[in-house]
Every structure is written in C-alpha cells, then in structure tokens.
Amino acid sequence: MNQARSRGAVGPDAADLFWKVLSLTLLLLGAAVMLLPFLWMLLSSFKTPVEIIRTPPTFWPENPTLAAFSTVLTRAPFFTWMRNSLVVAVAVTALVLFTSSLTGYIFAKFDFPGKQALFVLVLVTMMVPFQVVMIPTYLIVARLHLLNTLWALVIPSAVSAFGVYLCKQFIEGIPTDLIEAARIDGAGELRIFLTIIIPLIRPTLAALGIFTFMASWNNYLWPLIAINDEHKMTIPLALAYFTTSHHGARWDLVMAATTLMVIPVIIVFLFFQREFIRGLALTGLKG
Amino acid sequence: MTSWKRWLRPANRSRALFVAGALTPVMLLFFVFFILPITASVVLAFYRYSPLDPDSPFIGVRNFLNLVSDPVFRKAVRNTFYFVLAAVPVNLLITLPIAIGLDGVRRRWLRDSLRAVYFLPTVAPIVAAAVIWAYLYQPVNGLLNAFIGHLGIPRILWLTSAKWAMPSVIVMSLWQDIGYNIVIFLAGLEAIPSVFYEAAKIDGAGRWHLFRNITFPLLSRTSSFVLVMTMISYLQVFAQMQVMTNGGPHDSTRVLALFIYDSAFRYNQMGYASAAAVILLGVTLLLTLLALWLTRRMSQWEY
Numbered sequence: 001m002n003q004a005r006s007r008g009a010v011g012p013d014a015a016d017l018f019w020k021v022l023s024l025t026l027l028l029l030g031a032a033v034m035l036l037p038f039l040w041m042l043l044s045s046f047k048t049p050v051e052i053i054r055t056p057p058t059f060w061p062e063n064p065t066l067a068a069f070s071t072v073l074t075r076a077p078f079f080t081w082m083r084n085s086l087v088v089a090v091a092v093t094a095l096v097l098f099t100s101s102l103t104g105y106i107f108a109k110f111d112f113p114g115k116q117a118l119f120v121l122v123l124v125t126m127m128v129p130f131q132v133v134m135i136p137t138y139l140i141v142a143r144l145h146l147l148n149t150l151w152a153l154v155i156p157s158a159v160s161a162f163g164v165y166l167c168k169q170f171i172e173g174i175p176t177d178l179i180e181a182a183r184i185d186g187a188g189e190l191r192i193f194l195t196i197i198i199p200l201i202r203p204t205l206a207a208l209g210i211f212t213f214m215a216s217w218n219n220y221l222w223p224l225i226a227i228n229d230e231h232k233m234t235i236p237l238a239l240a241y242f243t244t245s246h247h248g249a250r251w252d253l254v255m256a257a258t259t260l261m262v263i264p265v266i267i268v269f270l271f272f273q274r275e276f277i278r279g280l281a282l283t284g285l286k287g
Numbered sequence: 288m289t290s291w292k293r294w295l296r297p298a299n300r301s302r303a304l305f306v307a308g309a310l311t312p313v314m315l316l317f318f319v320f321f322i323l324p325i326t327a328s329v330v331l332a333f334y335r336y337s338p339l340d341p342d343s344p345f346i347g348v349r350n351f352l353n354l355v356s357d358p359v360f361r362k363a364v365r366n367t368f369y370f371v372l373a374a375v376p377v378n379l380l381i382t383l384p385i386a387i388g389l390d391g392v393r394r395r396w397l398r399d400s401l402r403a404v405y406f407l408p409t410v411a412p413i414v415a416a417a418v419i420w421a422y423l424y425q426p427v428n429g430l431l432n433a434f435i436g437h438l439g440i441p442r443i444l445w446l447t448s449a450k451w452a453m454p455s456v457i458v459m460s461l462w463q464d465i466g467y468n469i470v471i472f473l474a475g476l477e478a479i480p481s482v483f484y485e486a487a488k489i490d491g492a493g494r495w496h497l498f499r500n501i502t503f504p505l506l507s508r509t510s511s512f513v514l515v516m517t518m519i520s521y522l523q524v525f526a527q528m529q530v531m532t533n534g535g536p537h538d539s540t541r542v543l544a545l546f547i548y549d550s551a552f553r554y555n556q557m558g559y560a561s562a563a564a565v566i567l568l569g570v571t572l573l574l575t576l577l578a579l580w581l582t583r584r585m586s587q588w589e590y
Contacts, residue, residue: 015494019494020391023388023391024388024392026388027385027388027389027392027401028401030385030405031401031404031405033462034404034405034407034408034462035404035407037408037416037419037420037423037462038407038408038411038419040419040422040423040430041419041422044422052428053428054428055427055428056428056433056436057428057429057430057433099313099316102309102313103309103310103313106305106306106309106310110302110306112303112306118310118314121317121322122317124325125317125321125322125325127571127572127575128321128325128568128571129519129522129523129544129564129567129568129571130523131523131525131543131544131547131548131564131567132324132325132328132564132565132567132568133320133321133324133325133328134324134547134548134551134564135324135327135328135331135551135557135560135561135564136323136324136325136327136328136331136561137320137324138551138552139327139338139557140319140320140323140324142338155316155320156316156320158316159313159316159317159320159321161317161321188301189301189302189304189305190305214410217412218411218412218413218414220412220413220414220525220526221525221526221544221548224529224548225548225552235412236412236413236414236415236526237414239412239414239415239418240414240417240418240529240530243418243421243530244530251422251425254418254422255419255422258415258418258419261412261415262411262412262415265410265411265412266407266410266411268410269403269406269407269410270403273399273403276406276410277402277406277470280467280470280471
C-alpha cells in the first residue's frame, strides 16, 4: 500500500527525496529525545554516590558500579513490592477477563427484562473520572475492613465497564446459530461460554488483558489512598515513597530503584508489542 | 417481548439460571464500587463530612459556595485549564506530524521500531517517569541545566520556580503520553485507502493539497476522538504533579485532581472534596457530550 503511494504515478523527484530525508531525520531525532531520559536513568544508576553529586554531571559513569542496585535490593523490601504488584495485577487481569467476557456474552446474546437499563448503567460508569468515586470507595473499603490489604487493590477493580463493552461488541459478531446448535446438542450454558465463545474472542481478550495488566501495574492514585503499610505497597507507590521519604538526596539509589521497576515493563512491552499496539488501535483505549 | 412469564417457562429455566447466576455477582460489584460511590459522591457534596468528626450536618450548597470563594480552588481550576489548554494543542501538533512521518516510512522494521520507541514512555509507570524527570530537572546537577549551561544559558529552576514549574510538568507529560495519540493517528492514516492519493497524484496534486484535501478530512473522525479523549484524560492529571512538585511552588502546579486528593485525604474534608469532584464530573460529562456531538457531525466525512 505504502509502496504504491510513495512511488505514485509521478515518480520520485528531488522534492520528494528532500521531504523523505528531512522527515526521517526529524523522526530519528525525536526518537533520540524519547530514549534519552531512559538512558540517563540507566547511566545514573551505575554511578557511585560521589560521582552522582558532581557538578556539572558526568554523562558516562567513570567507575561503573552495581552498589546502588545491591543497596536497593538489600535495604528496601524490593521483592515484596514486586510480588505485591504482580499478585494484584495477575488477580485483577484474570478477574476482569472473566467478568467482562461473561457479562459481555450475556448482554450480547441473551434477552431478559431490564437488560437495556442495566447495560446503560454499566456504560455510564465508564465516563466517570476516578477522582469522583475515590472518596466513597475509600469509605466503603474502610467499612469492609480491607484498607491496607491487597484485597483493597483487587476487589474494586474486578469488574470493568470498558471490558464489558468491548466483549459485548465482539461477541455480537458471533452467529447466534452457533450457540443454538450447541444447545440442541445438549451443551450446558457455562460450557457453551467456555468452549465456544471464549476461543472466538481470544484476540480481544489478549488486548484487554494486556491493558488491564498494565493499568493495574502502573496504577498510583488508588494504592496511594488505600495502602500505607510499607510491606503492602505496589511498585509505583513504593517508588514515590522511596523517593520522597528516605532517599530524595541519593539519586544513585533512586535511579537504581527506578531502573529495576522500568526494565521489566519495557521487556514485557517489547515482547508483546504487536498485540499491544493492535489492541490500542482497535479500541482507541487510553491508559 | 421479554416478559418474566416467558422466562419462567421450564424450557428457558437453565438459561434464566445462567443469566441470573452470572450477572448477580458482577452487577453487585458494579453497584458497590461504581454506582454507589457516584451517588454517594454527589450526596456527600451537600454535607460537611469528615471521617474524624462524628457530626456531619447537611449544609446545602455551602460547599460549592465555599469552593467558589476559595483562592486555592480557583487557582486549581485555573491551573487545570492552563494544563489542558496548553498541553492538548501541543500534543496534537506533535503527534499528527509524527504519525504522518511514520506512515511515510517505507521500511516496515524501521517504522515499527520507531513507533515502539515513541510508545515506550507510555508503558513505563507514570511515577517512574515523574521521578526520572524530577532528576533531569534538578537545578544544580540535573542533565538539562548542564546541557543549557554548555550553551551559555544560565540555570533555570525548572520545578522550583512558579514561572517554570507548570511548563516543565507539561513537557514531562507530553514525553510520557504522546505515544498513545501517535499510535491512534497512525492507525487512522493506515485506514485511508491509497487509491485516493494515487488518483490525486495523477491529477498533479502537491504535498500540501494531499494533506489538506484527503488526509485532513478523512482523519477528522480520528482527530475529534483523539482531541476529546486527550482533554478528558488531561483534566484528571494527577500523578506527575503529586510526585514532582506536590502542587508547588506557591500552588502553581496544584491541579483539580490534586486539590480533591489533598482536601479529602490530607485535610479530611471529604464533603468539600466531593463538591470539587462533582464539578470535575460536570466538566467531564460536558466534554463527553461534545465528543458524541463531534463524532456524529464528523461521520458525514467518513469514507
């Protein structure tokens, strides 16, 4: 498609070449700007405490050391934070995928009294900013005695209006005959859902799953409200806490901690890049 | 058509059981964590409520009146609009050209790699991005001041002067999330059939004409979607302010979301904070309606 477009009927001339070189140069320059903060984070995390406070700063570390990393890993409950984030993100993702596909299936393929009203109710919640619900949610979670537990981070996130909407959209495209045929063959409702519907919407679920996982992994505002025990913190909360409370002046430690938190995310992203970007373009979802 | 009587017939019973069994727990969660909080928030806005105070009287619209005369709230509203009105246009002016540039890159691996690089900051936790930039912005040994020092420009107090703090946070925010809009614009561009361009080129249309008469109108639906979604998400900006400046210096980066958070969880004025949240909700709903109206209007241009 693009080859046809750029070769066109007119053919490449000097102006075309000029634009091409210019735009590629600017794109590469922009890409360098995007990468520079990450590079600076990485380089700084290998510096010694003496080098990191030098003015003006050195760019490449003179005596690269892993001391900052070992300090972070031994003095802070880093692995606990990692485990908390992982437990919460996995639980939330599994729950959201299950509840969204099940509810989406029911809204798409079943008829029952009050269905339209319920669906509208679900959609309305999608538009509401989190700042509007966070105060009552805090009070409710406090009443349930879940503050300062990982449950506080999992249960309110177990359902997603966007997930329900997305699954409904895709399940509506599945022919109802397929479901009817299975019913005539004597398959139970739950079995139809698990063995027919789920496999057919797998790409949608992959996109939804990746986004739910990332949103949970990166969530900051709700953990900030619900958690204040250092050992129950998730990674973003812990990083903010680590930076502001203890180590604001020790940028070598802060950058090492940041590196440890950013690198796994980047690796996961590079691994699932295609699904990620396809899912985003498909849904127009904002993080 | 769908009546209770039909649903209770034996033939439909297993289906009814499935629907009821599956929907009840899910709807319960929606009710407890979405519907109830939204309602409670609106109700709370009319009370003086603090979790530390056993007495929480109904005070009518007093919270709203107090907000309007609260200089910090007014500052927060102004700052939020400053952020949205500055960052949204700049965002679109950066992301659309980058997407068009990427769309023109013919080598697939190069295009995909560049796209991945631009998207990379959006996947990093926003707190991590804020911490990295707080370090870049350090007044004495930050990279940015070292760089402009080389050019002979005196140090700038990026995050610690009232004049520079907001622009600095805006730059960080743009770096952090232009990836989203680039990917969405790119998908919109890839969907435009190349026949249109070929036909126009045969007619001798120039580069500007192609953009003005094909790309721009055919992308208007994507653009209005991107515009409104970006505005809604920027209205709720929170983490970078909380981490990088905590609203300072002199409240110059105190945005609405931070005001609500501090009122509720630092000063325990939850009724007051809810009133501010209701105002945020109102603005968001207005924008959502605008979005619906815009997409409907724009769809006449769709191919």
